[in-house]
């Protein structure tokens with residue numbers, strides 16, 4: 021008889037009717053999982069530097085456990101060697117000794133408290149490891165493509181045997197800690213994938229050679245772990261269906277499917293279908309890749325093996341996984357970033373509250389932070405990684421109820437508005453525009469997935485409505501209005517200003533504003549200079565280049581996209597190149613003439629650029645109304661780009677922080 | 683103020699060449715320091731070759747992100763050859779990569795090189811200049827060979843005399 025850990029009945033929930041395939045049980049090995057939802061293992065750098073679980077880590081996971089509504093909730097991958105060669109992140113949880121069991125048990129308990137199925141993942145980071153030691157280990161010492169990773173040492177046979185034993189020992193600790201399901205991580209360049217890939221495994225002994233030889237270490241891990249875990253504890257593995265390493269002679273798709281079959285033969289009970297490596301030159305999960313782009317790989321996997329197939333990778337909405345599960349092309353819907361951004365995402369789907377989901381915008385800031393040894397942060401979710409901090413996670417009603425005037429219905433103002441209203445304040449949001457969303461109304465027209473940024477405003481709108489925020493759209497706030505209303509507090513969320521160019525020819529009629537260009541109101545010529553080399557300028561340059569215009573980006577920052585996180589910035593550089601956009605960084609516009617502009621570098625070189633249009637995308641803080649508010653003695657807060665022009669994330673985080681304190 | 687193109691380009695050109703000149707000379711100044719520290723029992727050529735190895739190793743790492751097999755062996759060898767020629771150009775030389783007669787064979791040719799002139803100023807032999815470039819490129823290829831799992835070699839075929847003639851290096855796959 022297969023084991024059931026917690027009984028769940030979804031029949032009364034609206035989401036179970038809309039998405040029937042997501043909320044039906046599945047048997048994995050000898051365990052029944054009540055639904056098809058899995059929160060995938062996620063490093064968050066919240067553990068101690070010594071690998072012990074912390075309150076922050078436990079609180080983070082507890083929230084995600086609530087979100088899976090009885091499904092699978094995995095803790096992050098643990099490293100298993102005392103020498104720490106397998107440790108890829110400074111705050112990665114460890115399982116190389118029994119002393120870690122109590123901490124791991126805390127996580128299993130937290131998942132069980134939410135009546136969800138608790139999963140532990142074994143993850144030696146291999147090539148991506150050795151975060152705090154001199155060398156990484158792997159099947160062969162193939163030099164690193166990316167400099168941020170350590171040089172590699174080839175493992176001896178004894179070291180391979182020891183590594184396999186470490187997996188077995190860690191598995192025993194996982195069992196002792198009370199987990200229900202176990203997984204081996206073989207994704208994105210971690211040790212298991214290093215053995216499997218022809219790119220990184222050049223061995224000629226029994227652990228190398230053809231795909232079977234390259235799978236030998238994996239087979240021994242699977243069999244070793246299987247031997248020490250209970251019969252009703254399923255074992256899964258995450259393996260690449262496509263490595264996307266053709267440029268460095270990695271595995272073919274056929275070899276990858278062969279690795280699936282070998283893992284199945286060796287005894288795994290399910291396979292999580294993954295793709296891409298840290299070292300791949302192709303993007304996999306950033307916003308420029310459409311949702312659902314990779315789902316065909318799950319179908320391919322199912323054609324090769326009989327065990328259940330789970331998959332994540334840009335499956336941010338329930339429709340597609342529901343459809344694919346119904347069609348027998350997928351078994352389990354995995355999510356990582358959708359549940360970083362909104363831990364309760366699948367719960368909201370089940371409860372029929374999809375409009376309340378805060379959607380991930382696939383910016384990859386969360387990843388970028390990990391690789392810079394920082395605790396995880398989410399671009400769009402200010403509570404992420406602060407779950408243990410009640411001030412963030414559960415802001416209390418305000419001690420004194422205030423009447424709050426928020427000037428600006430962009431993301432910063434809206435975020436502040438709903439939270440302040442939820443805490444008992446009377447909140448009035450004003451905007452001179454007739455619609456909410458601020459500058460995002462235009463920014464979302466930039467190509468390569470920026471329309472997804474709008475989900476932030478959609479979420480905030482619903483939150484504001486629920487919290488009873490009062491809107492005064494199409495109303496410009498003036499000194500007189502402030503005097504008339506005399507609110508207790510004013511939050512200026514007015515967005516940035518786009519100053520003109522104080523140079524000869526600065527009054528030229530070639531000059532147009534960013535917002536007018538992005539909304540299609542401005543007449544833009546064939547040759548365009550965009551002034552301002554941060555994200556708004558880049559978005560505008562790409563938008564125009566896509567219309568066939570010849571675009572030059574000029575800006576003061578040393579590199580373009582200073583405000584874009586490194587895990588996304590490289591995408592923009594490629595797209596700029598592909599679209600023929602030339603960027604002159606560390607430069608100013610010195611002069612505007614009939615023919616175009618003169619650019620001047622920081623060290624004084626000058627040259628002309630012909631253009632018909634100059635777009636102002638360089639932003640400055642917005643000082644307007646500040647004095648008026650202060651002179652009335654009203655409490656004042658400034659948030660978002662009005663304070664310092666940054667990005668959507670800063671707007672949301674600023675808004676939230678003021679909303680919880682005001 | 684209209685841009686005086688001739689003036690701007692001349693300024694840039696002068697700045698580039700004096701920067702290259704300074705970099706070349708700085709290398710030889712450091713070489714002197716290294717020899718002083720190394721003492722009399724060490725051959726200057728050994729020190730210079732070791733330095734070339736260290737440079738090459740580090741430069742090799744920066745080649746790896748760009749290595750790409752998608753254009754097959756011929757394409758890969760040409761990209762690599764161009765990268766090596768490009769390195770010489772950055773160093774002030776005038777270099778090109780040309781396809782050889784044998785499959786995958788590339789010749790890197792430099793027709794003008796400021797390094798022998800700088801070397802002369804510091805009393806260093808031309809032979810050392812040529813051997814160092816060869817060693818540096820060999821060292822660049824070490825990581826590239828390991829990374830792509832292709833045994834690559836580069837050899838000096840002909841060395842330039844002081845600023846005249848042509849230096850030729852042959853890049854090829856050993857298997």
Ligand SMILES: Cc1cc2nc3c(=O)[nH]c(=O)nc-3n(C[C@H](O)[C@H](O)[C@H](O)COP(=O)(O)O)c2cc1C
Pocket residue numbers: 060061062063064096097141143205206207258294305332333334335354355356357358386387390396
């Ligand atoms: C911040 C972060 C941490 C991750 N940590 C792990 C991990 O510990 N183990 C693992 O197998 N995958 C890890 N992944 C990969 C995810 O589990 C997932 O496969 C990937 O993000 C694609 O899914 P998504 O589009 O739903 O985010 C991580 C991903 C992110 C963004």
Ligand code: SF4
Pocket residue numbers: 357358360361379380381382383384385386387397398399400401
């Ligand atoms: S940081 Fe960006 S990619 Fe990561 S979960 Fe948040 S919104 Fe998504």
